[in-house]
Amino acid sequence: MLAPKNIEHETVNIDLKQKPSWFLDRNPNGAVPILEQDDKVLYESLVCADYLDEVYPNNKLTPSDPYRRARDRIIVELFSKVMGPFYKTTYGKDVPKDAIKEFHDALDPVEKALAERGTPFFGGSSVQMVDLMIWPLTERFDAMAQLVKEARVTADRYPKFTKWIENMGKVPAVQKCRWDTPTHVHFIETSKAGKPDYDFGL
Numbered sequence: 292m293l294a295p296k297n298i299e300h301e302t303v304n305i306d307l308k309q310k311p312s313w314f315l316d317r318n319p320n321g322a323v324p325i326l327e328q329d330d331k332v333l334y335e336s337l338v339c340a341d342y343l344d345e346v347y348p349n350n351k352l353t354p355s356d357p358y359r360r361a362r363d364r365i366i367v368e369l370f371s372k373v374m375g376p377f378y379k380t381t382y383g384k385d386v387p388k389d390a391i392k393e394f395h396d397a398l399d400p401v402e403k404a405l406a407e408r409g410t411p412f413f414g415g416s417s418v419q420m421v422d423l424m425i426w427p428l429t430e431r432f433d434a435m436a437q438l439v440k441e442a443r444v445t446a447d448r449y450p451k452f453t454k455w456i457e458n459m460g461k462v463p464a465v466q467k468c469r470w471d472t473p474t475h476v477h478f479i480e481t482s483k484a485g486k487p488d489y490d491f492g493l
């Protein structure tokens with residue numbers, strides 16, 4: 292959200308194993324991301340994204356039509372069901388039997404939603420907030436597949452979604468912010484070993 296709108300910012304990584312008190316003061320839930328601007332503090336990705344889109348109206352990333360905006364939210368909600376199985380599959384010491392099936396069961400409706408839209412991006416002909424909300428987890432799918440090959444997201448099961456991944460890879464803001472697969476694998480492996488490398492990228 293910051294990159295496509297060219298919003299000047301500083302990123303602060305947080306050690307989520309040893310959360311600093313100043314971090315917990317800002318978000319009592321103890322989760323990233325947090326957005327801080329002067330004396331204003333926000334958390335929850337969608338809340339931060341909405342705020343940024345409203346306060347920085349250049350390159351608007353949400354549709355003006357309320358119904359369409361609501362439908363986009365449903366897609367983000369649908370995709371959020373992928374998160375639990377993703378973490379179980381990728382970060383589990385032994386991959387629970389059902390986790391991979393649950394992962395694919397959760398991703399199937401996302402493929403269907405994109406097929407129904409019939410556009411290169413969930414948001415239409417160009418990248419929108421709905422796409423940016425789905426991207427950060429998707430960016431780690433190759434790393435997951437490297438660790439657990441049954442979890443691969445293939446073009447035969449997900450023709451639209453894999454094409455979307457390709458399209459997202461061409462978006463300048465995504466290219467600017469993305470981490471490559473070896474970096475994700477490194478982070479996952481250090482997490483599994485109980486010592487997540489929260490300094491990566493610094």
Ligand SMILES: N[C@@H](CCC(=O)N[C@@H](CS)C(=O)NCC(=O)O)C(=O)O
Nearest residue numbers: 307308321322323324334335336337
């Ligand atoms: N609903 C929250 C979820 C945020 C969240 O779960 N963040 C994770 C990292 S991706 C986190 O900070 N977890 C806290 C922890 O690991 O203790 C949002 O969308 O911002």
